[in-house]
Amino acid sequence: MSAPLLVFDDVTYSYPGVEEPALSDVAVEIQPGEFCLLAGLSGHGKSSFLRAACGLVPHFHGGRFAGRVTLAGLDTREHGPSRLGAYAGVLFQDPETQLVMSTVRAELALALESRGHGSTAVARGVEEVALALGIDALLDRSTHQLSGGEKQRVALGAALAGRPRLVLLDEPTSQLDPVAGDELIGLLRRLNQEWETTIVLAEHRLERCLAAADRVIALEHGRVGCDSDPQAFLAWAEKRAPALQTPAAKLFTHAGLHPAPAGVRQARKALRAHGLLTEEHGLPEIAGPAAPRRTRRRDRPKAALELRGAWHELRDGPAILRGVNLRVAPGESVALMGRNGAGKSTLLRHAAGLLQPTRGDVERAGRVALLLQNPGDYLIHEWVFEEAPPEALAAAGLAAMSQRNPRDLSGGERQRLALAIVSGSGEPPAVLALDEPTRGMDRAAKALLAEELRTRSAGGQAVIVATHDPEFAAACADRAVLMADGRVIADGTSAELLSGGWYFATETARILSGAGGALLPEEGAELLRRQAQQTRDGGAAAPEAEIAPGAAR
Amino acid sequence: MRSTALFYRRMPSPLHATRAGVGALWAAAMSLATLLLDQPLALLALLAAVLGGGAGAGVGRPLARTIRTAAIVWLPIVVVNVLVSRDGLTVFARLGDLGPFGQGNLTLEAVVFGLVIALKVMLLILITTLASLAVDPDETLRIVRRLSFRSALTASLATRMIPVLAADAQRFAEAQRTRPDGAPHGVRARLALMRAVVGGSLDRAMDVAATLEVRGFAGARRAPRLPRPWSRHDVAFLASAAAIAALAIAGRVSDAASFRAYPEVHAPVSPATIVLCAGLLAAALLPFADRRGVEV
Structure with missing residues (x-):
């Protein structure tokens, strides 16, 4: 057996000013060529593990560090991330912060140039990594013109340009649609199988990549809860951590x-x-379950929200919405699905009145509360009690946290606070619209949010959620609308729509071939x-x- | 929701297809001509050349927008020059005795001189805008990086982060608009919003710094010279830059572009002036006519 590529030797680490360790007595050895999946709930140490593996912990973040991490025989206490970067490529969650140059070619070349490679090596490295990842057509494009999926591929290309032996990835698919997410996982699989690149991937949606993994390391409160093959991990998760199943x-x-x-x-x-x-x-x-029968037009209750032939046409640009007709009744819960750029976010902005259609119209039965993608964008004050009225905080279960700084809240709590802000304390909104609310959320937090949305729709509020996550859509919505190129291309019950496809279908539906509409x-x-x-x-x-x-x- | 800011985008045009060094040199030659020549007709020829070049590079619309935006610079230049200039013989308005400032006589010569200066400033703004829209900043900074890696990378990062941070600020503002009672009002709320935006930018800067660390920024070395064959556009724009510079110098030292605003406007238009203007226009615009091999 060859020497391990990455070794964690009883590592305990705490971030500066934080008492509780992010990693506790972690002892792990990763062999060259392994595809290793890092599982765990949010805040249980996955990102800290990856950052310790590439030397960002402790060199960049500071804090208290005990034990030893060695990468390719180099002790991370003695060698910084720059030196270790020759052996480990890193891909973080947000592609926007990983692209530092203006064109794709320059982006791919930067890591090679930084390491002092000669001109031939740089040109060859750029060409090869672009071909390997299928981004050669993007080489001369500006980085800010790329879609989210393209940006993530380019960031992966930049991480791989130096042909590192190890690639560390922190939830790289969390901002991608199902198609782009599957493509990225497929790429990683190819890198691992064809070039024996060692992969360590932290991911919440394990179903996407479990089949490709050789091994799963599950972290619980910073400790290794399970370190085994996928089969044994699933047996462990069934007993110890059902939220990871x-x-x-x-x-x-x-x-x-x-x-x-x-x-x-x-x-x-x-x-x-x-x-x-x-x-x-x-x-x-x-x-x-029988699909609900469509009611005749005159029997239908007044819509909570109705878009009639709504267009959104950019000046000197394409049409983002193309004659969208969508009617949402009070108490109805609708999942809006489709690839990145299909028009989902624009539709929600029209629903909330942030945008006005260039043709067509939008009718609302009352206020439309819109929760945008990043809950942090709502939090501008120093105290939670300044952000929303006491009644709204109490309704969101955040009354006890009113004296805390919003930025100290966990991801789930921040989202509940943002929900309380947009919901307000007076008359409840007629429609609650949410744009990608499950980004970076673990399964337990998603289940809580789905329950909250079910409660709201049961109370008569119309709920409309744009999401890339078919499992979440099935859990929170009765109806699903599939969009592509600014149009609604399918509209039906969740059972109909999420049971009969490859990408926009739940794993249960894919296993059972959509039988009985089980999602x-x-x-x-x-x-x-x-x-x-x-x-x-x-x-x-x-x-x-x-x-x-x-x-x- | 599309950004209207002026950023470089790769487009199918001869100027975009030219290597950054030559593109920058062409812009420098145009700027040199602007600085050396005062003759209004020559300056108008340069203006036509820049706008024509912008259209040829597919960035005519943002350039036209720049003219509007730059009015806050060139308009005050004209007005201030008219008000403060004590030269010129052709008085068209008398403001009377202005105490310590003397007689307030507005002259035609001051208007013309103000317009010439404003036109020159406008031209410099337009040339810079055209260069920033059509000359690859990464490639330009790459040249600088051979001299000072870190300074150039910092500049490159700043170039890249401007649209990202602008998008962040737009997102924050949009989120505030979705509050039931609208965006927060008052100085305190605005300060809180600004603090949040700055805080978000710092978070983002930390993430970018982490990315740079793992890409080897700390141990960065001098960027290698990347060999690149000379394209027809490189040659054409280099020749164009040389011709523009030569014409500008010739115009300056000869009488072809002579101009004097005070005490009376003297701007003779001789055949040499016409030849100079036509030469400048042709030299600047001819490289845009060859559109072979410009595809992105």
Whole structure:
């Protein structure tokens, strides 16, 4: 066995001015060529782990550091991030702060030039990394003209330009749509398999990358809770950290099937082996929940929000919205989906009156509260009590925190505070619109937010959420609207829309081929149990699956 | 929601396709001509050349916007010159005795001289704008980086961060507009907003600094010279720059561009002046006519 590439030797680290350690007694060895997934809830040490691996901790951040980290044999206490950068490329969450030059070519060349490579090596390095990542067509583009996905690829290219042996990635897909996210994970897989680049990837949506990983390190309160292969990790998560379970694993847990699968392909293979999935069509036709019948126009209640033929045309530029018709009834919850640049955010801005359509019109039954992508943009005061009225803080469960600085709140708390700010304390808004509210959120925080939105729509508020996360859309919305190129291209119940695709579908729906419109693991498990029951009642050969007694919920 | 700020964008034009060093040299030659020549007709020829060049580079619209914006500079120049100049013989308005400032006589010569100075300032602004829109800043700074890596990288970072920080400020302002009672009013609220924006910028600066650290900025060395074959556009703009500089110097030392505002306006238009103006226009605009190999 070759020498480990990255070694954490009983590392304990605390940020300056913070008593509680971000990392506690972390002891890990990562071998060359491994694809390692870093799992854990927000604030449990994933980013600190990555920053310690590349030397930013302690050199850049300061703080108290005990133990030792060695990268390619270099002790990070003796060598700074600049020196270590020759061995480790780093990709952070926000692509905007990782592009420092004006053109893509200059961006890719910078790391090589900084390290004193000659002109031939720079030119060759830029060309090769651009070809490897499929960004050669972007080389002469300005960096501020790129889409989010393109920016993230270029930032990855800049990290890889020096051909580092290790790549550290901190939630690189959190700002990408499902297509761009899958492309990025595919790229990492290729880097790992074809060039044996060691990958350490911190990610909340484990279902995206678990199948590609050799190993999962789960951090709990800065300690290593689990360090094993994906299968063993899922078994550990089922018992110790259900919030880290993937939807596929949850589906199997709820259906009483074991072992939990690492991805869609493995899950389908297991279900086939258990006789619960036929070869050609997936699950046999089982009636799912009936789609709500469309009401006649004159029977429809007054809309909470209605866009009629709304266009948003830029002067000297393209049309961002193209004749959008959308009607949202009071108490309805709608998920707005589509790729980056499809027009979702613009539509929400029109709904809230921040923009006026260049053609068409928007009608609102009352106030539209809009929560934009970054809750931090709302927080301008020094105290929480200055940000929102006491009643709104109490309603958001933040009354006890009113004497704290908003910037000291956790991500979830900041979002609740921003929600309290836009909701206000008087008459509740007729419509609550949220733009990408789950960016960088862990599964537990997403579940809480979905519950909050369900409560609001049950109380009569129309809720409209732009999201890239099909699991969150399924959890919080009854209806889904798919946008592309400024148009609504599909509009139906969540069960219809999120069950029949590759990208805009939940993992449960992809495993079950959309059978019965089951989107969430609980619904899928119910479907599987009924299927197993039918098989037994029909006198067919008993499935090999062990459906655990009492597993039904 | 599209930014209207003036930033470099790669476009299919001969000037964009030219290496940054030559592009900058061409802009420098145009500036030299502006500084050396005072003849209004020659300056108007240069103005036509810059605007024509802007149109040829596909940035005519932002240049036209610049003329409007620059009015806050050139208009006061004319007005102040008319008010303070005591030279000139052709009085068109008398403001009477202004005490310690003497007689307030406004002269035609002061107006003309003010207009010439304003035109020169305007031209310098337009040439700088055209260069910033069409000459790759990274490549320009790369040349500087060979002399001082860190200063050039800092400048490059500043260039890149301006649109990013502008977008941040726009986002903050937009978020405040979504409050139920609208954006906060009053000095205190505005100060709080400004503090938040600055705080956000500092956070962002920290992230960028971390990125630079892991890219090896701390141990940065001198940037290598990147060999690049001379394109037809490099040659054309270099020749154009040389011709413009030569014409400007010739115009200055000869009578072709003679001009005097005081005591009376003297701006003869001789055949040599016409040749000079036509030469400047042709030298500046001909490189834009060849559009082979300009595709982005």
